[in-house]
Amino acid sequence: DVKVTQSSRYLVKRTGEKVFLECVQDMDHENMFWYRQDPGLGLRLIYFSYDVKMKEKGDIPEGYSVSREKKERFSLILESASTNQTSMYLCASTYPGQTYEQYFGPGTRLTVT
Amino acid sequence: KQEVTQIPAALSVPEGENLVLNCSFTDSAIYNLQWFRQDPGKGLTSLLLIQSSQREQTSGRLNASLDKSSGRSTLYIAASQPGDSATYLCAVRPWGGSQGNLIFGKGTKLSVKP
Numbered sequence: 001d002v003k004v005t006q007s008s009r010y011l012v013k014r015t016g017e018k019v020f021l022e023c024v025q026d027m028d029h030e031n032m033f034w035y036r037q038d039p040g041l042g043l044r045l046i047y048f049s050y051d052v053k054m055k056e057k058g059d060i061p062e063g064y065s066v067s068r069e070k071k072e073r074f075s076l077i078l079e080s081a082s083t084n085q086t087s088m089y090l091c092a093s094t095y096p097g098q099t100y101e102q103y104f105g106p107g108t109r110l111t112v113t
Numbered sequence: 114k115q116e117v118t119q120i121p122a123a124l125s126v127p128e129g130e131n132l133v134l135n136c137s138f139t140d141s142a143i144y145n146l147q148w149f150r151q152d153p154g155k156g157l158t159s160l161l162l163i164q165s166s167q168r169e170q171t172s173g174r175l176n177a178s179l180d181k182s183s184g185r186s187t188l189y190i191a192a193s194q195p196g197d198s199a200t201y202l203c204a205v206r207p208w209g210g211s212q213g214n215l216i217f218g219k220g221t222k223l224s225v226k227p
Contacts, residue, residue: 004156033214040219041219042202042217042218042219042220043202043204043217045214048214058214088154090156090157092157099145099162099164100144100145100206101147101159101162102147102159102204102215103159104149104156104157104158104159105156106155106156107154107155107156109154
């Protein structure tokens, strides 16, 4: 079974702090994704990566950066957290094979106060 | 721009009913469509994936169909149970979309009453 894990289930941070969210997958997947999910807005893609050290912006990259130093690990960084970044953050991974089926982690509920 | 719509946004049914959840998309040029389940405060669990060349996929009490030409997919749940209560999301992978990106609908929140 594919396993995607995220470093924290719940996180509370203060405005202006630098925040790191980590995601690890154990299936040697090439592609990894960060989404945020908000009521009424659904899932929106922040960044994705298709290889180590490679990244591409998604629909809402402003205020975020990412790091992929190893194939199994994809980190989302909030350089200076703001209250409008309070959200559920979901990581996913996929192997660029026949189906590109996406597998999700359990999510991190981030609150910025 | 591809858009995915799920109607209704919420649905409440008594236990034992068969039900259908709907998903529509605006551009028929898709690689595949995936149905997910999400429990409150949790991540997404993949239920079924239908390739563009397929018409349906089945897993247990779940059956998903795809009509690419009309831009529609349905998720059929047979003999619903309270444990089926969750939000169901559909997502399409656009043809030519980069590296497996998905476009999501906003989901249908299902409540199955005992």
